[in-house]
Amino acid sequence: MPTHVRAALGAALIAPLLLAGCAGNTSSNTTVDAKQVSAKIPEKVDPDTTLTIGAPDARIALKLSGQLDKLPFKVKWANISGGPQCSEAFRANSLDVCSAAEIPSIHAHWTGLDTKLVAAKYRKDPLKHPVYELGIAPGADIDTLKDLRGKKIAYSPGQAQGALVLRILAKAGLTKDDVRLVELPSTGDVYPSALGNGQVDAAPLGGVNIKRYPAKYGKDGAKTIPHGLRDDPAHLWVPAEAVEDPQKAAAIREFVKYWARASAWADTHPDEWIAGWYVKDQGLTREDGEYLVKGVGHPDFPADWTSAVARQQKTVDLLAKETGKKTFDAELLFDRRYESVAADALKSGVGEGT
Structure with missing residues (x-):
């Protein structure tokens, strides 16, 4: 393995x-x-x-x-x-x-x-080279950060991805009460899979998943969008x-x-x-x-x-x-x-x- x-x-x-x-x-x-x-x-x-x-x-x-x-x-x-x-x-x-x-x-x-x-x-140049991008599920109808209102977002408390979600919401003028946070571990392919099967509408993706996720689910409308924050x-x-x-x-x-x-x-x-x-x-x-x-x-x-x-x-x-x-x-x-x-x-x- x-x-x-x-x-x-x-x-x-x-x-x-x-x-x-x-x-x-x-x-x-x-x-x-x-x-x-x-x-x-x-x-x-x-x-x-x-x-x-x-x-x-x-x-x-x-x-x-x-x-x-x-x-x-x-x-x-x-x-x-x-x-x-x-x-x-x-x-x-x-x-x-x-x-x-x-x-x-x-x-x-x-x-x-x-x-x-x-x-x-x-x-x-941290904004030019972010660690994460926000993965968007097919059919989630999210084009900007403000569109996250009312959506299901993958959330891992105690980890960088979880804090980034809260920072993204703050940037969009939202709080955790304006969305539905779905607690999931941010390891491996958990987030891409959760996005692909509609378990969540958005999730922070890092590493090679930024590339792999839209390649795998892009035909169905999957994408990533920048969050514009230092991470x-x-x-x-x-x-x-x-x-x-x-x-x-x-x-x-x-x-x-x-x-x-x-x-x-x-x-x-x-x-x-x-x-x-x-x-x-x-x-x-x-x-x-x-x-x-x-x-x-x-x-x-x-x-x-x-x-x-x-x-x-x-x-x-x-x-x-x-x-x-x-x-x-x-x-x-x-x-x-x-x-x-x-x-x-x-x-x-x-x-x-x-």
Whole structure:
């Protein structure tokens, strides 16, 4: 079974367990007193320190660029990423670092899980290179965002796609009460299938599904439309306990450096990246890989997170308003000790591979 299929199935199985586990010890108006970590990170990392990391694409990029064996600490790789899987692993104390968008950290805060964002990556020209487009079902009669009123929209709470739906509604002057949100996991082909069979009228589609969905259902009237919003945050995400441990904090700092260099390498070596990641590891076609690389654009690693925190705050406030949660200071989610690590690593040019 291809890796991307295993990951999709795993996320679909884990999400209900995660929601069930959280339901018993939280309430919609409860927020946690997240701790700010301020101790200085040791300058050197102990080579015997071990991190368990869920960032499959980073592992492949490090391998392809010749940097995997240069990591100055021990690593165990977990074939997971994203909000539901990583939150569950954090709760089980079985994961130290995860790659995820911005929404899982917000959702984790509301469910009593203290986590930190330790790296931030965005897309240059984010409106030109969006992560998602809005898939429209055949016969849904949706041409603009305002046409979403009264429609059934796929919704995955606690994930980037779910927050994007709420942001799209806000842009259109609508609220969740003006539409019917249909809770569905955003993994694999769930959203395209739900659109194709009329289970929902609209759903945010990402990756190769932006291309595949209209190709499969276009003859029946299926299409995608742009949402016109910035949707590009990508982070390295950790449980607070990991960065409270001095040696793990140092190892995480080193991983952020290598993660940034590996991302930059993939951007400047598209042919090798397509062959090694999209085709060999993810089981996609060369054509699909080329489509995805073209759509991603170039990565941007800000050395100053002020704008990132401000955008995160807007998302926190919107989600709080629409879900009945209590708003909080988004600054709590960021560990600013790592703020310039990725950008500085790229300036140094060390370890960029071949």
